[in-house]
Amino acid sequence: MAGECNIESSIPHQVRISNPPSSSRIKSPIPLKPKLDDKQSPEPPEARKQSPVPEVILPSTMPTPPKSKREQAQILKGYKADKKDTKVFENVTDGLRHLYRTKLYPLEEHYKFHDFHSPPLDDPDFTAKPMVLLVGQYSTGKTTFIRYLLERDFPGMRIGPEPTTDGFIAIVHKEKEQEGTIPGNALVVDNDRQFRSLSYFGNAFLNRLLCAKVDSPVLESITIIDTPGILSGEKQRVQRGYDFVGVLEWFAHRVDRIILLFDAHKLDISDEFRRAIEALKGNDDKIRIILNKSDRIDQQELMRVYGALMWSLGKVVNTPEVARVYIGSFWNEPLHCDANRRLFELEHQDLFNDLQTLPRNAALRKLNDVLKRCRLAIVHAHVIAYLRSQMPTFMGKDKTKHRLIETLPDIYVEIMKTTHIPVGDFPNCKKMQEQLKTYDFSKFPAMNKKLLEGVYMMQQKASDLLKLVHNEDMLKVGEEAQKIRGGAFDGDNMTPFAHGFDEGAKAGVGETRWIVEDKMAEYIRIFNALNPLDGKISGSVAKSEMLKSKLPNSMLGRVWKLADVDKDGKLDIDEFALAMHLINVRLEGHELPLELPEHLIPPTKRLGVKNNVYNTDSPDSGSAKFSSVSDNSASHHR
Numbered sequence: 001m002a003g004e005c006n007i008e009s010s011i012p013h014q015v016r017i018s019n020p021p022s023s024s025r026i027k028s029p030i031p032l033k034p035k036l037d038d039k040q041s042p043e044p045p046e047a048r049k050q051s052p053v054p055e056v057i058l059p060s061t062m063p064t065p066p067k068s069k070r071e072q073a074q075i076l077k078g079y080k081a082d083k084k085d086t087k088v089f090e091n092v093t094d095g096l097r098h099l100y101r102t103k104l105y106p107l108e109e110h111y112k113f114h115d116f117h118s119p120p121l122d123d124p125d126f127t128a129k130p131m132v133l134l135v136g137q138y139s140t141g142k143t144t145f146i147r148y149l150l151e152r153d154f155p156g157m158r159i160g161p162e163p164t165t166d167g168f169i170a171i172v173h174k175e176k177e178q179e180g181t182i183p184g185n186a187l188v189v190d191n192d193r194q195f196r197s198l199s200y201f202g203n204a205f206l207n208r209l210l211c212a213k214v215d216s217p218v219l220e221s222i223t224i225i226d227t228p229g230i231l232s233g234e235k236q237r238v239q240r241g242y243d244f245v246g247v248l249e250w251f252a253h254r255v256d257r258i259i260l261l262f263d264a265h266k267l268d269i270s271d272e273f274r275r276a277i278e279a280l281k282g283n284d285d286k287i288r289i290i291l292n293k294s295d296r297i298d299q300q301e302l303m304r305v306y307g308a309l310m311w312s313l314g315k316v317v318n319t320p321e322v323a324r325v326y327i328g329s330f331w332n333e334p335l336h337c338d339a340n341r342r343l344f345e346l347e348h349q350d351l352f353n354d355l356q357t358l359p360r361n362a363a364l365r366k367l368n369d370v371l372k373r374c375r376l377a378i379v380h381a382h383v384i385a386y387l388r389s390q391m392p393t394f395m396g397k398d399k400t401k402h403r404l405i406e407t408l409p410d411i412y413v414e415i416m417k418t419t420h421i422p423v424g425d426f427p428n429c430k431k432m433q434e435q436l437k438t439y440d441f442s443k444f445p446a447m448n449k450k451l452l453e454g455v456y457m458m459q460q461k462a463s464d465l466l467k468l469v470h471n472e473d474m475l476k477v478g479e480e481a482q483k484i485r486g487g488a489f490d491g492d493n494m495t496p497f498a499h500g501f502d503e504g505a506k507a508g509v510g511e512t513r514w515i516v517e518d519k520m521a522e523y524i525r526i527f528n529a530l531n532p533l534d535g536k537i538s539g540s541v542a543k544s545e546m547l548k549s550k551l552p553n554s555m556l557g558r559v560w561k562l563a564d565v566d567k568d569g570k571l572d573i574d575e576f577a578l579a580m581h582l583i584n585v586r587l588e589g590h591e592l593p594l595e596l597p598e599h600l601i602p603p604t605k606r607l608g609v610k611n612n613v614y615n616t617d618s619p620d621s622g623s624a625k626f627s628s629v630s631d632n633s634a635s636h637h638r
Helices: 045-050 068-086 092-110 123-127 142-150 195-202 233-237 244-253 271-277 299-317 338-356 362-389 399-408 408-419 427-434 451-475 516-529 539-549 552-565 573-587 632-638
Strands: 131-136 170-175 182-183 209-214 222-226 257-263 287-292 324-326 609-612 628-632
Touching: 092 123, 092 362, 092 451, 131 142, 131 244, 131 427, 142 222, 142 257, 182 408, 195 244, 244 408, 244 609, 271 299, 287 299, 299 324, 362 408, 362 451, 399 408, 399 427, 408 427, 427 516, 451 539, 516 573, 539 552, 539 573
Parallel strands: 131 222, 131 257, 170 209, 257 287, 287 324
Antiparallel strands: 170 222, 182 209, 609 628
């Protein structure tokens, strides 16, 4: 098994995680001596030898007393430390930053976590705006997508069919008077930004790093990261001069959303693109996929391209779940194949709804990432301490080091057995083996239980931060400031071209006529066939007609609650027509409103309207007319 990294297959099937059995009767190791009164004389030594000390039975819920004064002191010390650490935080960001600095960072520093996995977190990492990372091969429309979102150009932007963007560009918000660029070497020394630890990748990378300051309302809520186009074919043999995959991994741990872009005409995944996608593993919940430039192909070709993309991704991602793919053309050019316009609009709206959640869920995402970092740091500490414990004192250090690296999968299994840590928390085995080759295991620190206990305590306190997240979300409800504004996010709002305008339950908004009247003749014919009594039909009669729609009872129940405006348990002609209209809305694939919109309320049910007259007895149902007389208008004519 030495040298292999398939950890799951190396775990014996009989290993199970279970709690130790609890005994109902625990004998106290400390004999209790009876207290003597002043008048009572102690027993002679012979009597004490003959009379045994009575056995003391402790209940099963009481912890076993410590065996030594040292253990008693440790428990008291831990209790005092836990009582002392009762700092109250006003928001999630401050609490998370404090817990990281006091609990997690000391463990990371002690076991060289930053050399193996990720640089330490700075204060701006906790206060920064949500970030969106764009990744894709060259000429897939990454820079064009940013321009589409902002609806304007930005400094450093280059668009072309050839590989144009040759570096990383962080697009941040600044006022119009301060627009410009910041070079990479100056950016990483800015204490107010979250890019300081990028200096770890050296000058070759910093020369390819740029910060573009743009006055855009979109950037008030998010920060966008543009990346170089990933090379394909012979071009990928040229080295970039820096750890490109490592930089992507650094961003993947810190961004809120990762968008992979594919061109509908170029679905091949090069070796460099494959390594880039593999570097994003562990952040699958952040990844979204866009099949861009989809208007260049017709419906039949689009179906084939979509299937080919899913097949290619399945070979790289290696997960049973199907990735969410958004289909569209995210630019401001005319559509070549207009037949898919409706599909593109729906996909566009779904993607923008997903991006709108980023500002609201930023604190929860940071808490999730830090807790994920906690689990990895705990595993790393166990691995380093185990390697240190296996090293000899004097002879054979190099030979032992080589053997430990080769048997690292077995070491993972051994640690899993003793600590009950899930296999998914362990780092990549092959990568860890390569990194360990440059270290002296005899200089690794031994196990420090105090640091580990601090991290476990931090995980327990995370529940308090979750409550703060919930409280902050309650305060944010209804606040428009938490939504992304400007650019393409406001492009068609409040216009006839907005998503869902004049469709479904929104049809007829702002019109003087009642939209239900368009099919009133048909509704009157059906209503008369149901033999209304005193101008109304009962619920059982209406049910027989509504069930013909084949909608589930739960949905028909919602229709009834919306249509029964006066809540009398019966439907008149207006309410019946409204019910049939809502059923047709749902059958066309639109959602029903939670409350009846004002424009759908029958005119006779609105304030000030007294009555209406339908010619329901006319054999020519197509000539049915509607008229209403209001108290205000009647008094005006008088």
